[in-house]
Amino acid sequence: ETGVTQTPRHLVMGMTNKKSLKCEQHLGHNAMYWYKQSAKKPLELMFVYNFKEQTENNSVPSRFSPECPNSSHLFLHLHTLQPEDSALYLCASSPNSGGEYNEQFFGPGTRLTVL
Amino acid sequence: GQNIDQPTEMTATEGAIVQINCTYQTSGFNGLFWYQQHAGEAPTFLSYNVLDGLEEKGRFSSFLSRSKGYSYLLLKELQMKDSASYLCAVLDSNYQLIWGAGTKLIIKP
Numbered sequence: 001e002t003g004v005t006q007t008p009r010h011l012v013m014g015m016t017n018k019k020s021l022k023c024e025q026h027l028g029h030n031a032m033y034w035y036k037q038s039a040k041k042p043l044e045l046m047f048v049y050n051f052k053e054q055t056e057n058n059s060v061p062s063r064f065s066p067e068c069p070n071s072s073h074l075f076l077h078l079h080t081l082q083p084e085d086s087a088l089y090l091c092a093s094s095p096n097s098g099g100e101y102n103e104q105f106f107g108p109g110t111r112l113t114v115l
Numbered sequence: 116g117q118n119i120d121q122p123t124e125m126t127a128t129e130g131a132i133v134q135i136n137c138t139y140q141t142s143g144f145n146g147l148f149w150y151q152q153h154a155g156e157a158p159t160f161l162s163y164n165v166l167d168g169l170e171e172k173g174r175f176s177s178f179l180s181r182s183k184g185y186s187y188l189l190l191k192e193l194q195m196k197d198s199a200s201y202l203c204a205v206l207d208s209n210y211q212l213i214w215g216a217g218t219k220l221i222i223k224p
Binding site: 040045111 | 119123148150155156157158163204206209211212213216
């Protein structure tokens with residue numbers, strides 16, 4: 001498989017559930033990102049990892065917990081979410097974070113619905 | 116604050132030309148990206164501009180004026196498959212990507 005993959009593609013969960021989103025990139029990149037995409041709003045950067053180290057955490061609530069065990073895998077652990085967390089969660093990767101011309105390659109996203 | 120403005124929605128006819136504008140106010144500038152996103156799919160890279168002028172790539176061209184904080188994406192010979200959202204994003208002085216909300220382009224036969 002090539003590019004950036006995400007599982008699951010769709011997820012419905014209750015506010016008391018715990019679930020995890022998975023992202024895998026097959027591009028040999030060193031940086032990985034989590035974004036939240038809500039309807040008619042700009043992409044919101046949540047977390048950035050560069051060489052497995054977290055370099056950005058854009059004031060994301062603690063109910064979202066990222067994990068990056070290696071440069072190819074990124075997880076987003078979810079617990080006690082709120083209905084307003086319903087959105088498309090996109091994973092992306094790039095050769096490195098920061099620096100010029102850092103094209104990001106995106107996965108297809110996980111459509112999350114919190115009931 | 117940092118801000119990227121682009122129209123919410125545009126409609127165009129198959130075979131025609133459409134120009135999608137993007138204006139930005141950011142803390143510094145290190146380049147501007149255009150991405151295409153079909154409904155339910157991943158955003159995919161279209162173009163990158165860091166110097167003023169026009170970059171042409173097949174049916175798509177992207178223009179940048181840094182002094183005006185302005186860019187546009189020009190799509191020629193529109194096809195039905197061009198129906199998608201087009202996202203403008205600017206790399207700021209900290210090399211963080213600042214995203215616009217996207218322009219939904221509807222192509223009619």
